[in-house]
Amino acid sequence: MAKSDRDVMEILEAFDLTRCAHSAAKLAGCDEKTVSRYVALRDAGLDPVARTRRSRAVDEFVEKIEELVEKSSGKVRADVVHQRLVAMGFTGTDRSTRRAVAEAKQAWRAGNRRAYRPWVPEPGMWLQFDWGEGPRIGGRRTQLFCAWLSWSRFRVVLPAWDQTLPTLIACVDATLRILGGAPTYLLTDNPKTVTVDRIAGVPVRHPDVVALGRHYGCKVETCQPFDPESKGGAEHTVKIAKADLVPTTANLASAYASFAELADACFDWRERINARPHRETKAAPVDRLATERAVLHALPTEPHTTALGEERLVDDDQTIRFSSVRYSTPPGHVGTRVWCRVVGDELVITGMTSTGLTEIARHALSTPGNPRIDDEHYPNHPGGNEPRPPRVRPRSEAEVAFCGIGEGAHRWLIEASATGAQRIRSKMARAVELATILGAEKVDTALGLAAMAGRFGDTDLAAILDHLALSGAPSDVVYADETHSAQPGTSGWEGFGA
Template sequence: MHHYRQALLRMRQGDSDRDIAEAKIMGRRKAGHWRALAQAHGWMDAQAPLPDDEAVAAALQPPKRASTTVSSLEEHRAKVASWVEQNVPGTAIHQALQRQYGWTGSYSAVRRMVAGIRASLPPEVTCRLDFAPGEAAQVDFGAGPILLHPDGKPRRTWAFVMTLAHSRHQYLEFVWDQTVATWLGCHRRAVEWFAGVPERIVIDNAKCAITKACAQDPVVQRAYAECAEGYGFKIDPCPPHDPQKKGIVEAGVKYVKGNFLPLREFRDLADLNAQAKAWVMETAGQRIHGTTRQPPLALFALEQPLLKPLPAIAPDLGTWHRVSVHKDCHVQLERILYSAPFALVGKTLWLRATDAAVALYEDYRHVATHPRGQRPGQRVTCKAHLPPEAQAFFAKDRQWCVNQAVQVGPQCRALIERLLADNVLERLRAAQGVLGLLKPYGAKRLEAACARALAHDSPHYRTVKTILSTKADVQAAQADSHTPPAYAGANRFTRPAAELFPAPTPNPQPSALH
């Protein structure tokens, strides 16, 4: 516009097209065309004001030729426009037109209409967010290198990145998974790394943090809510499908992948994390950041005092799980079994697992706590949770039987010890049965029955019960207990001859003959 206005001004002053060309304002041919156009619009009058730029631009713009071509998609323009507003790809629009309307046109027609519709839409406008010191941090996961897992198989690692939104100083840790327990542990180590807590943490809608994604009313994972409450920060999830709201950490993850990971070798996960921490302090923290134009560590020195202090006692972070009580009175977590009261069999409980303990809740009522199991297949059982009959059975173990027999007497103890010393059969039930006769018959009779059974070398439950039921122990007590039976001793089946054969009857005297 400046050249055209200068040329018009020189023309009003009487300069020729050659003079304008020699002044290198524009060429002679272009000057001649411009002179004719100015005369047609009445701009050559030196007394009239110069036209403004908009009038000059309108005069220079060639008239648009009316298009006589009508798109074969014109009848579907409204539908295509609605799909474009929903960000549906052009290929999907082409397939939908063929499938739903039987349209047989080419994809080029769809592409031209989509381009025209998008050109008429208002442009997307964004604005950069500024954060005060200590106001916010942003968190995200990124794919890391593949390393050998302790189970002996190669596995993908994941980079957990927390970036302070003001200083851009970051915490970087590589982990094996994205579970809730890992998510909480990374948060704890991150705030300890910063030695402070930001006002809020901006996250995406990962399942380890948000159970229901929603722009207005997201549902926070229960364990993560406890973490936020314990450390005193607010959770700020991004709207679904809008990761630009945490663009700072997105750029940080990209920086880790492009600057830290290439051309490095890692022995294991510990070596990977050691190199990552050194890189954060020596490289990432010392660089001139592309946005702030200052080193992140220099800004962090100003931001760190403005972070909220860590709690005096670190909160006990735990994960929540819904578990069912099986008929064996146990619930399962990570293939480890934990007992629950038998009255809750068939019900669904809440299980809260920390590094050291596992707690069970029926709604909000605490019902049990166990130490955390260490290996799959382990069974952690509290005997008080079992049914009464099972408690009674497990309570009457081998030591219990011996202790009860000692209280009855030495003969009962000897019989119980012989039962439990059997090398072939497990005779714990027999020992429990013998001691069960204590209640109906009393200690004195049970001791006597055991003595009689041992005397007959028949230490069996059936023998003792038969002696008591037939009162053989009472009959033996009425006899002379000081005189040992004739068959006592090593020869238990021998008898004196006097008992085996009756004494001969003397022959009568012959009567006198009369």
């Protein structure tokens, strides 16, 4: 039975004390041959605690295993190696093969380990950005544009519907305007929107991306393919943003009802994450950004709009015309320029906001004569094509006095006028008199009930006031019309005279 490390040290300690293997064996409670063996190992400069490995059936195939690991750069699977060894006459189990392959891979990685040089960022030099999968809104996928300014560690996350080139340009413009300047280099991955081809390992830039960098005074660089370590800052930003913004069972975040709600969440996340001290710098990124802005390049007044689509002017009715079809835009863009482009079966409208280029509206494509008007773009107007209720605008003293009773008076006047009630002015004057005597609040409640029930007779208001005074507010209101009678039924007379 093999001795533990502690037992071995006690044996050696006993021998150093007695200088006799026989006496040390009695003190340590073992055989004197065991004492002599451990002492001999120590005197020979060997580790007495190290275990001597027994010969294995796989030992004669170790060279082949190392060859396969070397040829595959440490990626070959153990089950594949086992199949080849069995074909060569190996009779051991796959467990022995897995252990041998793991040892060979560990030795290969030790000899081919990547050496890292600490990266010391310089103010105003690098801005890294990447895309991450965002939450679903109404069953539709979204994207998170994540950017990271290297020296200040300032992070920006913007939501988007897709990763197309126009969307990328709009997100870069918005990010640079949030930062307040442009760095020297923009570092990203190798999507087709940035790198259209690779020739002999040399990336071929998209011409519109080159024009983007020229417009803002930046040079666009890309990392090595399949090598996230060369832009780890942006990768880490994506990981943090997805952990906080995408609803999961881990963060228990609720789903987003709209794209605007997701944009607000991204803004709140940016304010929170940049206000707390960074682990590396021990300072808040927003404070370091104020220092880094001094060396950032000044931004051009006009955004880069080469790939944003066709330019349009927003009319006074908040609409633009595209292919002879009117499309609505949100408030605040009347008289300004916007850019329209077709993405699939949708029209994307991009406008200039306080934070830069931003997608302001998205409509399904339509045909001439069928405009696309979003009621949310007109919050101060009732939606649809239904008749609009008249606005109450009192002018004379009598009208001002009646409308001053309350909202119930407004409803009574609108409903009474719509039903063609007679002597409305005299009834309004009578309501003002009752309000002076009983109080405006009681009369206003009675007028509201009269409007709901369609009671516009000469004595209806007084009758409702009497009922409220005796019985309180009614539990339900019955609208008086030709299909309903207030007269009780005759069922009570059925047994009369029987």
